[in-house]
Amino acid sequence: MSKDRISIKDVSALAGVSAATVSNVFSGRKPVNRDLQERVRKAASQLGYLPDRAASQLRSGRTNVVAVLVPDLTDTFFATIVTRFEALAQADGYDVIVASSRDTPAIEASRLEALLAFRPAGMIAVPCSNEVPEALAAEAQRMPVVLVDRVALPCTVADTVTIDNRDAGAVAARHLVEHGHRDIVLAASRMSMSPIEERVQSAADHILRETGRHATILELGTNVDEGTAIFARWLERHDVPDAVLASTNVTTLSVLSTFAAFRIAIPDRVSMIAFDDDAWMRARNTGLTAIRQPVEEIAEAAWDRLRLRMREGVSTPPVSIVMNAGLVVRSSVGQRIPETAALALRASPRPAPASAAADEPLH
């Protein structure tokens, strides 16, 4: 352990070549004689040489680093996206640096600065609020940026990859209504985040249109424990609804925790549609019916887009990619007889013109 760091000069000296040749061997940017290559590589591995990115980047102006910024790494949705990115980036010869904003705009700004100081070749960001951070918007004019998930469309700042949130909300609402549910709670995280607003509002609209009833919208925040507390407080003061539709995997956990604490059975007493499709949702006796976002595909689309931009520049106008979420039906949504149908049944000997679904319990 004599010298502090092994540099390209140590290698070139040992191999008896110039530093430039060593550089060319490692970067592969210029052809090098086979024999020399071998000598250089041997010397390098003998010394444990690893090129210094700082120096390389400084001189060349190029870098193979892409940055990823997400609101929360402990949220499986984001963790999965990051993991997939990293694999894709690595396959294309890029290294990924990751930062988490812990859902706080101030932290987001600071993490963003930290990432930008690396002068990455590109960046994929899931903003923590609706506002694209100023620094990011500015940077997006020179550096490729792809915005994912938490974005209000249309977005003029950068390319985006999102799901069709209105459709997701409507599909879930329809499923609930078709199963006879009328008194429905929509568990939002924060309505100020536009994808959430879209999911929830579109579900509410559908419910109102189909049943004439107003859904109850509850904001449970982006943290499980906080959301559990809020929902518990609400439940203490209200009747158990027919069904709950979660708008986020975190709200899903909050709602389920509360029901567990209150020993409210799913789907016997209340139906539930979860958001996102995590492993634990399958690991239960009554599997959760859930809106599944195509996480991997989202990550892939974002990476494709970023790679394209890194190759072709940011001069052409931003593109918005919208993917579709699907409903995975398992067993957390039960069949209810809606009041109107039940009244009709009691009032007349003939079956009322209720939906086929609502008839089922009579068989």
Added chain:
Amino acid sequence: MSKDRISIKDVSALAGVSAATVSNVFSGRKPVNRDLQERVRKAASQLGYLPDRAASQLRSGRTNVVAVLVPDLTDTFFATIVTRFEALAQADGYDVIVASSRDTPAIEASRLEALLAFRPAGMIAVPCSNEVPEALAAEAQRMPVVLVDRVALPCTVADTVTIDNRDAGAVAARHLVEHGHRDIVLAASRMSMSPIEERVQSAADHILRETGRHATILELGTNVDEGTAIFARWLERHDVPDAVLASTNVTTLSVLSTFAAFRIAIPDRVSMIAFDDDAWMRARNTGLTAIRQPVEEIAEAAWDRLRLRMREGVSTPPVSIVMNAGLVVRSSVGQRIPETAALALRASPRPAPASAAADEPLH
């Protein structure tokens, strides 16, 4: 968007000072006149200047970057550790770069190289196998390294932070045995990983000592779906055991998924002890009794250690920190009458000398 990048010179020119002064304003390493500070800051923000780490690091030899390497970012245990690190590091003025080895030694080696090429000030690593990667062991002699979780003790390479895995296994086994369980399956991920081996072997030893029965050890791997398939295949050919003890949060998910698929009720038909204490374990009607690792404390201990080393160097011998896991009792472990006690009960009118716990069903 005329110039490509704003450099320190642009700022110094606009502010009418030297580059060194701008540097001192931002690094705070030398005092600068108030007025000048202000002028510099104004010029900088006006230009959108962000110091270039590559250049800074190259010249100064210092860096405020620490690297974190984990086997899997989608595993909540690791994700939580990373998140906590990042918060702590940030509070101390460090930036974190993260990489995931996806539980594959080859990827681990490549990610490790990528991280080391940043020349970080220190590194926290959760190796994916028992073997500390060669490159890391070598690096640990000059750069502070803290190894977490997946480490075989004693470790001569670097400081370590782990839990007392033998104790964790024994505590869980005792809980099961005390509740009258005899036919017990130990769900390992891979016995070749020494913490797992310790947890599982120590549980097996305890069970053998207390009941004279050999526990069944099953290796379910480090992936939920794979583990589910393996356990399902096993269940098709064997009786449902009295209880299952998981050694990992991933094996927990595999086991639960299988039980759900087979509609085997917990704890009526089989008891279960989970590993790690994730939010979803509380979000069920029968909450999971679980071994809880003190995740946050592990992260904090590792960070403290790393910070100390970054301050004081790596010359003093490695230190091993061992923390304690605890058993969180919820409702997934039921009461069984062990055969021996049951036989004794049937054979004699007097209560057999069974444990108090085993008597409970008779009340």
Added chain:
DNA sequence: CTGAAAGCGCTAACAG
């Protein structure tokens, strides 16, 4: 194909 020399943006050292 290889080597010598210059310089990326920044900060250490020293002079003022």
Added chain:
DNA sequence: CTGTTAGCGCTTTCAG
């Protein structure tokens, strides 16, 4: 306290 100068390790000329 501020400016000047040199050079970190690499890659890029450009000459051989």
